Amino acid sequence: MAKNRTRVGRALIWLFVIAAAVAGLNLYAVQTEDGSWNPKLALDLEGGTQIMLAPLTEEGTSVSSEQLQQAVGIMRQRVNASGVSEAEITTQGGQNIVVSIPGTPDQATRERLMASAKMEFRSVLVMAAAGPAQQPVDPSATGDPAETDPAVSDPAQSDPAESEPAESGEGGGSEIATETEEPTDEPTESDPAPSEPAEQPEPENPSDPAWVTEDLANEFAAFTCDMVDRTKPMPSDEAVVTCDTDNTVKYILGPVEVEGADIADANAGQVPTQQGIPTGEWAVNLEFNGEGSEAFHSVTQRITSLEQPRNQFAVVLDNTVLIAPQSNVVISNGQARITGGYTQEGAEALADQLKFGALPIGFQVQSEENISPRLGESQLMGGLIAGLIGLILVVIYSLFQYRLLGLVTVASLVVAAGLTYLVITLLSSVxxxxxxxxxxxxxxxxxxxxxxxxxxxxxxVRDELRDGKMLINAVESGWQRAVRTILASDAINFLAAAVLYLLAVGNVRGFAFTLGVTTVIDFVVVALFTHPVLQMLARTKFFGGGHPWSGLNPDALGAVYRGRAQFRKPEASGKRAKSAKEATRRQTIAERKKVSAQERED
Incomplete structure (x- = not known):
């Protein structure tokens, strides 16, 4: 008996600990972050922000439906990268993309949308510190920028391994390699010899200094970062002038060599040793598809032995240079690692940009406006009233079917509702x-x-009572039989919710998500509240004694079995006449035959 009481108390304590932990985490989010004690509402209940994106295409070209659908999928990944946000991303008129976000989008979500241009990989020809317009540069001087102009400097130290880690995690001086090799400072014999501007030869490859014509050199000298035009796509087959995202370095870049769409995956992780042990240094692991692997192999094979900055390649997003790492080794398997003193946050942010930035086409923000709720408070109130009516009907049925035992159902539903509210609120905050x-x-x-x-x-439990067991024993044996059925039922519900969540989009995912969460909570409440409460009630005189209003009256349930092959004879008179008739009605055919045989023997 004492052991059972200990188990009951332990179960209730665990339930209290779980509820307190969820409430404590949400309190922490409220105090330190943008948390709230009320769940955030989605677009259809609260309204939000609608952003229309128009494709950037070259003159005479149009966007295809395949490109548009691919862009929608990538943008949906961007918006939902931090969790379920109930955003709606659709196409309009076969040309534009409309992104509807609940509430006011945070800065991270806005940046994901604003970084909507096409991603490209280009060779670096010339780089210099951004600043006021400078004197025209000699197009033949494409080696170390410091030799071109005294104001020019590398954005990071040339050897990232010896530099201090950047707090922001930006990779201006990043390396990209599968092995650490020092880049050579001297040009190889295969480097194209610079020629006089008057006799500008045709470029032999995207890293050829011949791309830097006199006009382009003058444009670069006069270029300032506020001149970057993000509204038009840069020509893919020409050298271009642009800046990095921080407006600290400006570049002359060669033609596009690898498309961002060729990135198969990008993720952040720690650089391991040869034995596979993490070193604590964070990096971005980059993987290309088949076509991208071949193109990237060609790039690294050509630029690895060149002098700085021509041994660098730039990842261009939204017409600006995201990173410009050095190539320290030829990469032939399509798997690269970008290092450069990253923090964990910086590495994860860069991986997110590389993975979700590979749009097949570029976009610009055409309009942004606030939108009102599509359903509004009245529709929400109507849905809640319908749910309340359903809850009341469940309570009425429970009290009618199980008498005062139905109050356990009511209490369990209240506990489940409270725990669900805390979980949904925590997920909204975090x-x-x-x-x-x-x-x-x-x-x-x-x-x-x-x-x-x-x-x-x-x-x-009632089946066990019909078999003639005492209520305390019936509760335990009934639980052992019921828990398998409850587990099977909840497992099927959870599996259905998980499949629906993974395959669906939009609001349907919200339905699947709440269904999965409440299914888990259902088993927690049954195991840690309903069962312990019933164990305690079984020891009371009212329920344990089988009071007619308890819902656990053995006579009303037809408990006729009293031991092996022994049955209680129905009584035909007195107060038990009705119970005897009910007991006879509930007997199986085998039980009735057994009773008839005993009566004939008597």
Whole structure:
């Protein structure tokens, strides 16, 4: 008996610990971050911001439906990178993309959308510190920028391994390699010899200094970073002048050599030793598809032995240089590692930009406006009223079917509702989850799932009482039978919700998400609240004694079995006449035959 009480107390303590932990985490989010004690609402309930993006195409060209759908998929990944945000991303008129975001988008989400241009890999021909317009440069001087102009300097030390880690995680002086090799400072014999501007030869490859014509050199000298035009795509087959995203370095870049769409994957991780042990140095691991691997192999094979800065290649996003790492080794397998003193946050941010920035076409923001809720408070209130009516009907049925035992159902539903509210609120504060009307529907469906678990458990207990067991024993054996059924049912519900979440988009994912969360909470409440409470009630006189209003009266349930092959004879008179008739009606055919045989023997 004492052991059972210990288990009951331990289960209730665990439930309290879980609820307190969820509430404590949300309190921490409220105090330190943008947390709230109220769930954030989605676009259909709160309204939000609508951003229209128009494609950037060269003159005489148009965007295809395949490119547009690919861009929609990548943008959806960008917006949802931090969790379920209930954003809607659609096409309009077969040309534009409309992004609708609940509430006011945070800076990270806005940056993901603003970085919507086409990503490109270009060779670096010349680089210099950004600043006021300078004197025209000699196009033949394409080696170390310091030799071209005294104001020119490398944005980071030439040897990142000896430099201090950058706090911001930006990779101006990054390296990209699968092995660490020192780049040579002397040009190889294969380097094209510079020629006089008057006799400008045709460039032999994208790294050829011949791309730097006198006009382009003068343009570079007069160029300032506020002159970067992000509204038009840069020509892919020409050398261009641009700046990095921080407006600290300006570049002359060769033609496009690798498309951003050729990036298969990008992720952040620590650089391992040869034995596979993490070193603590953060890097970005880059993987190309088949076509990209071949093109990138050609790039690294050509530029690795060149002098700085021509041994660098620039990753261009939205017409600006995202990073310009050095190539220290020829990469033939399409798997590169970008290092350069990154912090974990900086490496993860860069990996996100590389992975989700590979749009097949460029876009510019055409318009941005606030939109009102599509359903509004009245529709939400109507849905909540419908859910409340359903909850009341469940309570009425439980009290009618199980008498005062139905109060356990009511209490369990209250506990499940409170725990669900805390979890949804925490996810809103920490993961950016937003509750849509579809999500509210998932919460309402959970009422039936939770009530079904209680019914399975109560019916198993009543079956044990019909077999003649005492209530304390019936509760334990009934739980052992019921828990397998409840687990199987919840597992199927959770699997359905997971598949729906993975395959669906938009509001349907919100429904699947809340359905999955409430399914887990259902089992937690049944195991840590309903079962312990029933164990405690079984020791009370009212329930343990089988009071008619307890819902656990053995006579009303037809408990006729009293031991092996022994049955209680129905009584035909007195107060038990009705119970005897009910007991006879509930007997199986085998039990009736056994009783008839005993009566004939008597």
């Amino acid at each position: 993961q950016g989850y937003r509750l849509s009307l579809a999500g509210v529907t998932g919460l309402m469906v959970a009422i039936g799932i939770t009530a079904d678990s209680f019914i399975v458990y109560f019916e198993r």
